[in-house]
Amino acid sequence: MHKKVLTEQALYFGDVKMPKGFEINHDKLKADILQANIENNDFKFSKNWDKLNTFIREHINLRYQINLVNKSTWGNFLKPFTNTEPLLEVDPVDLRNSPDFVLLYGVQVKNCFIRIYYEDNRRKGRSWDIELKNNMFIMFPSTNTYIIRNKKNEDLNFIQTITYEYI
Amino acid sequence: MAHFAKINENNEVLHVLTVNNKDVLNSNQQEEESVGQTYLETHNNWPAHLWIQTSYNTINNTHINGGTPFRGNYAATGYTWDSTNQIFWSPQPYSSWVKHISTASWKSPIGDAPDLTDAQTAENTAGTHKWVYVWNETAYQADNTNGWELTNTLA
Numbered sequence: 001m002h003k004k005v006l007t008e009q010a011l012y013f014g015d016v017k018m019p020k021g022f023e024i025n026h027d028k029l030k031a032d033i034l035q036a037n038i039e040n041n042d043f044k045f046s047k048n049w050d051k052l053n054t055f056i057r058e059h060i061n062l063r064y065q066i067n068l069v070n071k072s073t074w075g076n077f078l079k080p081f082t083n084t085e086p087l088l089e090v091d092p093v094d095l096r097n098s099p100d101f102v103l104l105y106g107v108q109v110k111n112c113f114i115r116i117y118y119e120d121n122r123r124k125g126r127s128w129d130i131e132l133k134n135n136m137f138i139m140f141p142s143t144n145t146y147i148i149r150n151k152k153n154e155d156l157n158f159i160q161t162i163t164y165e166y167i
Numbered sequence: 168m169a170h171f172a173k174i175n176e177n178n179e180v181l182h183v184l185t186v187n188n189k190d191v192l193n194s195n196q197q198e199e200e201s202v203g204q205t206y207l208e209t210h211n212n213w214p215a216h217l218w219i220q221t222s223y224n225t226i227n228n229t230h231i232n233g234g235t236p237f238r239g240n241y242a243a244t245g246y247t248w249d250s251t252n253q254i255f256w257s258p259q260p261y262s263s264w265v266k267h268i269s270t271a272s273w274k275s276p277i278g279d280a281p282d283l284t285d286a287q288t289a290e291n292t293a294g295t296h297k298w299v300y301v302w303n304e305t306a307y308q309a310d311n312t313n314g315w316e317l318t319n320t321l322a
Contacts, residue, residue, distance in 0.1 A: 017175075017176070019175075019176060019213070019214045019217060021214065022212060022213060022214055047212060050212060051212050054212070058173075058181040058182055059175075059181070061181075061244060062179060062180075062181055062244060062245060
């Protein structure tokens with residue numbers, strides 16, 4: 001008897017463990033997110049963003065032999081007691097130019113939960129919740145719809161999103 | 168060109184970068200690893216002590232052009248830096264294999280594979296067969312005197 005896995009929906013998560021003295025400056029990244037949102041501009045390249053992006057790409061390649069290539073990035077802030085609309089980063093009518101993965105990074109978050117929806121064959125509408133903490137990332141397939149929830153928090157939650165394709 | 172391996176705090180190689188020779192020269196115009204490390208720290212957001220110079224021409228502790236080998240093997244992503252022995256180790260191929268320091272390579276616990284017989288070598292030369300010894304870790308775990316299995320890869 002044999003088994004062949006044709007596809008998998010893998011989620012990757014953990015902390016961004018930078019060397020001492022080279023940690024990501026969350027205050028600066030938060031300021032960059034605010035600036036881009038207030039000015040309604042694209043998120044600008046920065047040293048702190050590069051630290052995050054490089055760490056993720058190199059460690060995902062090291063652990064899972066997946067070569068990630070950047071597609072786009074933006075920052076969000078979420079008001080207390082709010083949920084985002086269901087989000088989907090793949091464009092169903094433009095799969096060729098869609099990303100493969102979505103990465104969410106907790107820049108400054110508290111009581112922030114990510115709900116990821118998935119299908120398990122005929123079992124539709126299933127979901128999995130994970131709390132996003134400061135300096136933590138979660139990466140999942142772009143074909144999964146997700147919601148970001150800010151629960152019982154008096155502060156804004158700041159999240160950096162990066163989308164990737166793999167080669 | 169000089170090559171430097173970027174390692175993490177678990178000594179795992181993340182990436183290997185090429186650096187221009189002029190960026191590893193000290194004030195006396197001598198190549199110095201710490202100069203390259205400082206250059207890489209400045210330009211790559213990663214601490215100097217986690218950049219380790221590696222030699223493109225070294226494999227299994229031998230220099231391919233007959234020079235002096237440097238740090239065992241040319242580093243690659245997934246290799247491990249061993250600061251005690253000053254060697255970049257490739258990933259362990261099988262759980263039973265052990266480090267052989269002098270050749271900077273992994274060896275089976277029962278030694279190298281046996282030599283092919285003259286008849287097997289002749290068949291390989293003729294192209295009718297391709298005899299090779301392949302390591303079978305399951306067989307070794309069941310009986311630690313076994314492990315090498317003769318296989319015809321053309322079959």
